[in-house]
Amino acid sequence: MKLTIVALVVGLCALSSSYPQQQITDKGLLQKQKDILRLFRYVNQPSYYKDFIEIAQNFNFEQNYNNYVNQEVAKYYYQIYQYGLLPRGQVFSVFYQEHLQQAIALYKLFYYAKDYQTFYNTAVWARQNVNEGVYLYSLSVAVVHRPDTYGVVLPPIYEVYPYYFFNNDVIQQASQYKQQYYGENQRGGSNGYTINANYSGYYLNLNPEQSLSYFTEDVGINSFYYYYNIYYPFWLGGQDFNYENDLRGELFYYVYQQILARYYLERLSNGFGEIPFFNYEVPLETGYYPSLQYSNGLPFPARPNFANLYEYFYNYGQKYGNNQYAYSYTKVQDYERRIRDAIDQGYIYTPEGQKVSLYTQQGINILGNLIESNPDSPNYQYYGALQVYARHLLGYSYQPLNQYQVAPSALEHFETSLRDPAFYQFYKRVLLYFQQYQANLSAYTEQDLAYQGVEVTNVQFDRLVTYFDYFYSDLSNAIYVTPEEFNGEQVQIRARQYRLNHKAFTYKIYVNSNQAQKASVRIYLGPKYDEYGRYINISQNRQNFVQFDHFVYQLQAGENTIERNSRQSYFYQNDRTSYQKLYQSVLGALNGNGQFNVDSNEAYFGFPRRFLLPKGNYGGYEYQFYVIVSPYVPYQGQQSDSKYYYPRVGSGAQYLDNYPLGYPFDRPVYYDQVYYNIPNSYIYSAKIYHRDVEDINASSASTQ
Template identity: 30%
Template sequence: MALLDKQKKIIDLFYHLSTPPMTEGAGEMGEHMDARLHNLGSTPRRIVFSVFHEKHLKEATELFEILIAAKDFDDFYKLSQQARSFVNVELFAYSLSVAILHRDDCKGIQLPSIQEIFPDRFVPFETIYNAFRVAQGGGGGKDGILVKIAHTGNILDPEYKLAYYREDLGINGHHWHWHLVYPASWRSEVMGKKKDRKGELFFYMHQQMVARYDQERLANGMQRMKPFHNWDEPMEGYAPHLTSLVDGQHYGVRPTGMKMSDVKDVDIQDMMRWRDRFMDAVNLGYVIDRKGQRVDLTTETGIDVLGALVESSYDSINAAYYGSLHNWGHVIMASAHDPDGRYQENPGVMCDTSTALRDPIFYRWHKWMDEMFQTYKSTLPSYSKTQLMFPSVKVNNVTLNASIPNVVGTFWKTAELEMSEGINFGKKGSVKCQYQHIDHEPFSYLIEVDNANFKSKHATVRIFMAAKHDELGNEIPLDDQRRMMIELDKFKAEIPPGKSSIKRASKDSSVIVKKDLSIAQLRAGETGGANKETCSCGWPEHLLVPRGNHRGMVFDLVVILTDWEEDKATDTASKCLCKDAVSYCGSKDEKYPDKKPMGFPFDRKIGFNRLSNFLTPNMKSTEVRILFKEN
């Protein structure tokens, strides 16, 4: 079957999932249902699905394993059609997406945008309701219906300043897609494909989100976050203004002052016990496996073991003992307004990977987990000069080139989201919502290098950025600043002997998702092609750098060159096409392409208070400013 035909069939499986026909159901199929699907359907069809909920995830795993094991594409498609008609709608979308990303006969197929599949997870219901009113009233021009997105709060809430960031469609879509590429329940021995360094990547990707959020707070004149760590601590409130069209109920609202409470499947005491056991492992330097044996946390594998432990993924070395701190935390916080279910309310947005980043508590929760990981990192020795250096290679100068050198301009940009692919408005034609997001001008790096060797060298170029000043305008001590370093890019470059320069455009960054095509474009045949497959995983390009402020917020830009021959994970060329954002998403089903610890060299304590004292000849820093232009 041609790639375009496969692409169109896949799109049809996702069409109008938000508002499926009421006549669908397993009962309609009877004896015609494939026997492989008989055990499915335990999760009610019209409730909010949560990948963090143990029972939901168990059924989702069973479904995606069945779909991945289908004998050919036709078998896979028929199974998907049947499953769509009776399993939980959101669970189906999750499992189908995981299967598409991991089936060999789906290479080249691009997943439809989750924002278009489930607009109700991204667009306030006031906006969707307004679109329904216009559609039912016969409104809309020749280009269809266009409505403006509604705001979810006002300045009475201090956290409202960052609503534009937390509720950004791109970062919430990124979080959803990351958990598709790295499902917590992925069983390597069943799937035949190992997720290399998955636990470490769980740590690093979330650490980067926390670092970015803290600097966005500084850009808005706010304090950096205080980690959530006290189980009896009142939480800030959040009202998402989202309504699940699958069940017709709104996502739960959490009033200010609510606390974590026991839920049906887990108690706060369980969470406390798991935390203490995790910290015991960090402080003792080893974990206890399922057989009661001691497993040392080595410098090479320790963070990977701990990441799997916290999530807790299938790779957890002892889930029965160390529990599932991360996942159940999401569930408990999402249930704070109705912990025992007496009011039959929907959970809050923390239950869903595509909505969780909207909630301020998400970042405080993950900053607390990052504190635990950093406690482990503090037990490792600081890097020596020998470990940091690239002999005979020197970085002479670094310039960030934009309209003004070393100044990046940011601004508001208007965009549109097609909602009619996911929602049946009872009218043919386009129905879009219009919204604004922060964007930045294109920029590039010019790195001037001196190679004193007699032959060319291959280098790994690492580019980081962190705010220079804290909330009070004081310079941030280096050991605090290192944890705020956001990775902007990482790539391979050839350095000839003598003086040369390396140029790199911001649009080529190794952390951003490459351009996603809309469903309309995919229907029209604009597929990525078998040699241009993307995972749809990666940070949105428009938020590559923080917003900055009106004065020009000062950042330290740091470039490090290391020896590619020492860094490369394998000697063979990668065959993986799904590697559009390797820094955050890895190279799907292959080894993570960089042997060094993620975040190197800022992942460990630094014994210097100033950046200039830390830098070796193969590193260079320069001050850059990010200037926010309101209009």
């Protein structure tokens, strides 16, 4: 089903114009916003807030069991806490089962708190006593899922935990400056510092793929992927939380299809072609050097070019007990074979041996749940956690000495996964299974896609231009501060980094309609030629189109001119407000000295608006837009609630209509010319030009 939250490139995140910016005046919600922002500050060291220290010291599990809806959750967590959890200072990864179990237990402790005050006290206690990574992850998931924290804005993860977003040389410079800073401050020196941040390929480029690091390592794109997995954790669902209204299995497929399609468009701008396809039996050609280090100083593992994935390598070295990840090489091939068999057979076996048909209206949702291995999978044990074991295998991290001393690869964190080219190569394999499934569905004919009485007569776009400009991020959480500095908020360190952007533009769609009627309008952006300049028919290239815009429009009888601009597409999100600005804004609103406005996109999650367009090149790289106008069909399962000012997970409130995600590219067409022949669609070719920001500024000045 078509989701209004499907962010462009990722096909998933965003909000429609029915969710405008909101001014928050509720003092209770403002206080919660302030509370939670404080919980995210300097997470790698104990908090020095006096009230935090007092709450943490006085918190007693055994005396608070009655304050949890599910008391067994609290008793269980207290039991494992006494037994021993992942120590503070150690690296956390949700892709290690022992770590994940602890994160889930803490999430449930937060989620089942009977009221907000109990949740807050529990979070403050965990802030001081639980492993930093486990705490940060579980708290984030709980905040976006608890009903009483709905509306709270999470701060930018790249400012909360900069280690996963900036190269180690940037973190090192921040630390060095901090060591010099306090003395300078005593002498009346400056209290702010800016560091120029480069991408990983600046120092070491193991493979030409890393020349795309401005895209794969962008803080906005990586935080988008992180927040998607906060709102839709692969381990959450079933009885714990109902995702049926959001069709999370279909969403899983569409998110990754859009990510890979957008990545492919960027590859074309840089002279690359199709995402490489790898084979487990053949050495992996694409190496990766992440240039990252953990907060405890441990470097991220690197993968050399032509890395062997054979089982003998992965079992080599020390390992503990019956380490399940030591056999990832075998497991991923077993799981993939079983998934292929299910697609070919047309059904899935449940643990009880019953058959679940795949070729039904809910088929792709079932398949998505199966491949993601979430709690809604029909048979988690048999079809397995494919992506979990694949990340261990492709990440090339070595066997740990024990479950609490691990060195996960970039692929084993949502914050850093998109940085590694192997991510796109693996999920290309995954998407091929979905495409194999789609190929078995009935193909669309002209009659299926046509909209009788409606014709798109023309489409016009302004000149499309991209450029790089500076973006500033707060690095203060990457350093350690004294109690005086913690409470005084004295240390200010920023990273300045070039990020892709585009000039604002407008576009028009001209539509003739034989009557007044409501319609769904979809716009896709995709390639016209491959890397060799060869034209590709859309029917053969539909998987490489990204959703550019989608909206519902009231057509009038006769000629209609629909005008949109680059700021309207709800599939994209503006740059997130920095932590400091969020905090100062909420303080001002609480004190009556300002306003706290929530952008609906920022309150949820979305793909960065900066990357609305691929980079293009100086001479202009030619892409094409596909516009299709379809009859409006209301979403059948939608649950509306007037109090929602942005889509709430599990509500189904984010769906615009009842079409499948990616329609009409969600299945094959009867013959190659179907997309070209239907009158209610239009194909518009446009070149995207790339310029230096100085040239754009000079050109703008000359026209004033």
